[in-house]
Amino acid sequence: MASRKCGGHDSALWMNADGPESGVVVSSRVRLARNLQAVPFPHRASADQLASVLGRVKGAIAATPSIGPTELFDLPDLSATDRQLMVEEHLTSPQHVQEPANRAVVLNRDRSVSIMVNEEDHIRIQAILPGLQLDEALRLASATDDAIEETIDYAFDEELGYLCACPTNVGTGLRASTMLHLPALGMVNMLGQVLGAVSKVGVTVRGIYGEGTDAVGNLFQVSNQVTMGRADEEIVAHLKAVTKQITDSEKNARSAIVSDAKEQLEDRVYRSYGVLSNARMTASDEALRLLSDVKLGADLGIIPGLLPSAITRLTVEMMPAHVQSYVGKELTAWERDSNRAALIRSRLAADREES
């Protein structure tokens, strides 16, 4: 579980280690939205009010040893690239970094917990872990929540629960999600059927890394729809059950492909691996598609010596801000494409040697 330097900083735990079901479940995330009593929500608060919220959260964290060692990043102090690095590692959101004034991100040591201050809500606590670890993520987020609540009065209503800027979050303020890599379901044309079925049971399924209908890289995000009327643990348990169901379908599809079309699968995996190991330029969506094949190959032991987490890390490291940070200067789009290709080549070579 050693954390690995990523563009000059320690990268998040979720992209550095394998967890349960890591072959299919890339990461598990739980987010709790909280607001301070008697202060307008961030989008309606004045600069002074935002500053006061930030000061109070800083104070609460300093006054609460149980929260553990943390590092606080005032967003205005970071360069645009450094802010974007955090976004690419899922430690904060694109909206949060858009207007940095009076906004901050607090990270714990292994970056499994991040506290976003003055995002859509005053406080958003996120725990993100590798693999299927929703219970652990809930425990982490909830413990951080308890620690902050020792000194801060939350906006809370007996009937409605935690009051949030958007009524879709009111109640528990809890959004749990898993990021899933589902290449085989796509290959056997079962994706629509499986995801269609689960979307009827109170979860939202989205393709990620692509806009609209295009799920580049076969990556999908599954999350709870409803935040009220159920206990936090129930919401998480339900999402976990749905995630397990999808994971089993994906595994079945993988077995079917291995038994029926092993040669074609190996051919595809090695072709993608060959392109990534040799390409001199690659755009991120192409790289993501090829990395999806390579990850499948790693998961199924077709390419020996590659860990799923190595590919997960690579999908983040080849994002624009990470490439830029790796090179150490501003890059044009085509310079990024060529540096991305070089980075992927060297990482793939190193990862196979390491094993």
Add this chain to the structure above:
Amino acid sequence: MLCQICHQRQANVHVTKVTNNVRTELHMCQQCARERGELQIFEGPKFALSDILAGLVQTETSCGAPMGINVGGRRTCNTCGLDYSEFMNTGFLGCSNCYSQFQPILSPLIGRIHGHTRHTGKAPRRAGKAVRARQELEGLRSTLRQLIQAEEYEKAALVRDRIREMERVAHQDQLQAESAGGSGAEVAGSDTTLCTDDSEKRQEQPGTQPGTQPGTGSDASEGR
């Protein structure tokens, strides 16, 4: 363009798939897309709260119920000054008091979004003292029922005593609160009908998702 599946209706759903690095496009009518399960999954991160709001207003006028935007409720929050129409446009409330200020319209909305209007999850230690007590009482009552069914009367008596003690404390707290002048905050959402249709809710804020990230560069090829 005609639907590629039924070849009858107009195609207005366009699905792009990448299989074996080959991009294929499928153009379907909404009905066929829905039957194939394509539409449901990928309806995208559109903001459906305004649709729900529009639906509510329609229902109200059609059945003539005397509630809605400017009947019986305020137009602006007297704490943060948010005008109700701003909420209709953005989907965001201005402050935590907006919840009680716009209660008549928010309650049914919350019912439609969540299928519930009553929080049953975690509560903060201080602000949620009453909720915690209520939840604990509910838990004790169900334990009591189980013990009686199992004919474990000695244990049941102990649980019963704890319930009585908790009820006594709760009653005293209530008296204290009343004598302190405040009749308590208005409680929102207790008498609304539950609407359990699973209407589209807003997708998770793109904010906490990698999906719609603008990227640092200007090139559109950067996937997120």
